[in-house]
Amino acid sequence: MPTAATVGPVRIATWNVNSLKARLARVEEWIGYAEPDVVCLQETKLADTAFPSLTFAALGYESVHHGEGRWNGVAILSRIGLSDAHAGFLDDGEPDREARLVWATCGDLRVASVYVPNGRAVDHDHYRYKLDFLDRLRASLEHGCSPSDRIVVCGDFNIAPADDDVYDPAAFVGSTHVSDEERAGLARLSEWGLVDVFRRLRPEPCLYSWWDYRAGNFHKHLGMRIDLVLGTPPVAAAATFALIDRQARKGTGPSDHAPLFVDVDLDPAIVP
DNA sequence: ATGGTCGCGCAGCGA
Numbered sequence: 001m002p003t004a005a006t007v008g009p010v011r012i013a014t015w016n017v018n019s020l021k022a023r024l025a026r027v028e029e030w031i032g033y034a035e036p037d038v039v040c041l042q043e044t045k046l047a048d049t050a051f052p053s054l055t056f057a058a059l060g061y062e063s064v065h066h067g068e069g070r071w072n073g074v075a076i077l078s079r080i081g082l083s084d085a086h087a088g089f090l091d092d093g094e095p096d097r098e099a100r101l102v103w104a105t106c107g108d109l110r111v112a113s114v115y116v117p118n119g120r121a122v123d124h125d126h127y128r129y130k131l132d133f134l135d136r137l138r139a140s141l142e143h144g145c146s147p148s149d150r151i152v153v154c155g156d157f158n159i160a161p162a163d164d165d166v167y168d169p170a171a172f173v174g175s176t177h178v179s180d181e182e183r184a185g186l187a188r189l190s191e192w193g194l195v196d197v198f199r200r201l202r203p204e205p206c207l208y209s210w211w212d213y214r215a216g217n218f219h220k221h222l223g224m225r226i227d228l229v230l231g232t233p234p235v236a237a238a239a240t241f242a243l244i245d246r247q248a249r250k251g252t253g254p255s256d257h258a259p260l261f262v263d264v265d266l267d268p269a270i271v272p
Numbered sequence: 273a274t275g276g277t278c279g280c281g282c283a284g285c286g287a
Binding site: 256 | 273274275276277278279280281286287
């Protein structure tokens with residue numbers, strides 16, 4: 001049964017699985033050895049009725065899924081309790097047209113799993129959708145959250161925060177994922193109070209979380225760091241360890257993203 | 273770093 005551990009070390013993971021149906025065995029295998037307490041999944045590509053909640057329950061995880069079927073779809077798994085789930089933005093706007101954001105309280109953390117739109121090309125309508133999505137995510141934080149709370153926003157942001165997060169920055173000039181507007185949207189999240197927790201613990205370059213399936217890019221180390229764990233200052237200050245698990249990108253039938261996690265050792269003395 | 277690959281679903285699009 002899930003235990004309601006509200007303090008102490010917590011391992012928070014995020015993974016764009018590129019179809020949970022195609023990836024379920026690999027996800028089960030990874031959970032078995034990585035032992036995350038909270039897992040944020042993106043691109044499940046499942047309807048809610050097809051989400052394998054019983055499989056995760058058997059592994060000791062409660063779960064919430066927000067899906068639409070063929071595309072998108074986000075989930076949160078937790079073995080430290082899961083409550084107050086909410087799908088979508090927290091502003092007063094219309095519901096998003098796609099299933100890209102879900103929230104839950106896990107232990108004493110407020111957790112969001114997010115799949116930011118790809119953008120496709122800087123002159124594409126989808127790029128405007130991406131920028132609007134980032135703006136509404138920031139508005140959701142302003143509307144429904146406080147930077148003094150313990151909050152993590154984890155997921156596939158489809159943005160490389162800095163040139164160090166791209167294998168060849170010169171090759172991506174003019175492309176999505178690196179544009180000033182996208183990075184400004186991300187910067188507004190950090191201005192609100194979110195810290196790139198992984199990067200704080202791992203300042204070295206050439207750490208990527210996504211590699212194109214094509215051309216052997218993974219084995220040539222040609223990737224981008226676009227999957228992020230963003231945390232409020234209380235969470236960031238408590239982070240002790242972070243890792244991108246390249247092992248999970250190897251072998252038969254991997255996602256094009258690797259999972260990554262951050263360990264956070266929350267101080268029981270400051271529990272409200 | 274163009275795509276040479278995936279997943280979805282059964283053609284061709286999206287990532």
